[in-house]
Amino acid sequence: MNSLSVAFLGLGAMGYRMAAHLPKHFQQVFVWNRTAEKAQQHAQTYGTQAVTLQEAVQADLIFSCLPTSADVEKLIASVELKQGSIWIDCTSGVPESAKKLAAQLKQQHIDYLDAPVSGQTIGAENATLTIMVGGNAQAFERALPAMNAIGKLIKHVGESGAGFxxxxxxxxxxxxxxxxxxxxxxxxxxxxxxxxxxxxxxxxxxxxxxxxxxxxxxxxxxxxxxxxxxxxxxxxxxxxxxxxxxxxxxxxxxxxxxxxxxxxxxxxxxxxxxxxxxxxxxxxxxxxxxx
Missing domain, CATH: 1.10.1040.10 (N-(1-d-carboxylethyl)-l-norvaline Dehydrogenase; domain 2)
Structure with missing residues (x-):
């Protein structure tokens, strides 16, 4: 069981199912959703911990799965992140946004990976998603155990923005x-x-x-x-x-x-x-x- 803490932000049709696999591999798994009741339901069902947004972003590895890059940018701008953490963005986002966020977070000693997924809800349910990842190669290797919990084919495809x-x-x-x-x-x-x-x-x-x-x-x-x-x-x-x-x-x-x-x-x-x-x-x- 991995001792790193993991957070999952955004429990939509994909995120809800993806986050369910993390407690099988990590001791501490935090979940957050704009509708708090959904996070609480997830915690009761899968053994995750429903927390506030600021508490969630203190995790070592932070997944986000939101509708747009603009949503992710607003979220990151609203919180204080922990140095040394890795933000793994599974949103189907905009490459230029990924480049901007990677540069911005690097100044705070935080790595950002654009890691969109493919495989629809059945892939999220079965942890067989394809994950295409852009960003720092060393950060990719550090985040790989967490991505392995939710995906089957996981590839580092280039620098920031390449995954998107x-x-x-x-x-x-x-x-x-x-x-x-x-x-x-x-x-x-x-x-x-x-x-x-x-x-x-x-x-x-x-x-x-x-x-x-x-x-x-x-x-x-x-x-x-x-x-x-x-x-x-x-x-x-x-x-x-x-x-x-x-x-x-x-x-x-x-x-x-x-x-x-x-x-x-x-x-x-x-x-x-x-x-x-x-x-x-x-x-x-x-x-x-x-x-």
Whole structure:
């Protein structure tokens, strides 16, 4: 059992499940959430300790999993941190924010790692998340035992901001696949093709992706659209990816178009919509149900 103290800030759909694994590996695990009752519930269920924000940030290792980089910046600005600690930010954030926070915290003798995760709530539940980490390599090694508690594939991908960049591009690629798969499914349905049988063929062929093998069959074809990753968060991440393209002065027409499509879907979606409801935008255009 590791003697380092660990804190987890932000007990949303992902954070609540991620923090649950830490008491199996660490003697002291603190949790904090803006809604205190949720932290207290977590403590009762998993044996963590619900504490104030200022108490939480006195831990040796501090995880955060918040909606945006702006939320993390505000949180860090509001507290006094302990020298020698490591802040592990699992938010799907902005690379420039990571660089700024890493430089700011370094002056206080604190390391900051941008460590976004992928694998949705099922990965958080099973501690099988992929974690892409940017920041100081030595800090990465020191924080690795804590990340091993919540993830399966954990990679140091570069300096500060690199983790956020990889996550943004990953989610953009998923959005590209989602838009393309919806268009393909709509086309097949318009020609009277059985989608279930067609996608069995596609998933044994070169057109296969996580979207075709998992997202469409388990979210769209069955009309469930379970909320595990909100559409506004996908819209945020595709925007970050497009910003990276523009900062590098690159030509990326597929990324630009896909970001526009995701933003359009987000603009017409109902509140609390899952990212898979992008399919509903295509259905409204074509008058064809993807099932």
């Amino acid at each position: 960049a990889v996550k943004a591009v990953n989610n953009m690629l998923m959005a590209v696949h989602l838009c393309a798969a919806c268009e393909g499914a709509t086309t097949l349905k318009a020609h009277g093709v059985n989608l279930a049988e067609a996608f069995e063929c596609i998933n044994a062929s070169s057109g296969q992706s996580t979207v075709t093998s998992n997202i469409l069959p388990n979210r769209v074809f069955n009309r469930r659209f379970p909320l595990t990753f909100a559409l506004p968060l996908l819209a945020k991440d595709t925007g970050i990816a497009l910003d990276l393209v523009r900062e590098a002065k690159l030509a990326a027409p597929v990324i630009a178009l896909s970001q526009s499509l995701v933003q359009a879907a987000n603009g017409v979606a109902e509140d609390n919509s899952d990212f898979s409801t992008v399919a509903k935008m295509y259905e409204s255009w074509s008058k064809i149900t993807i099932e």
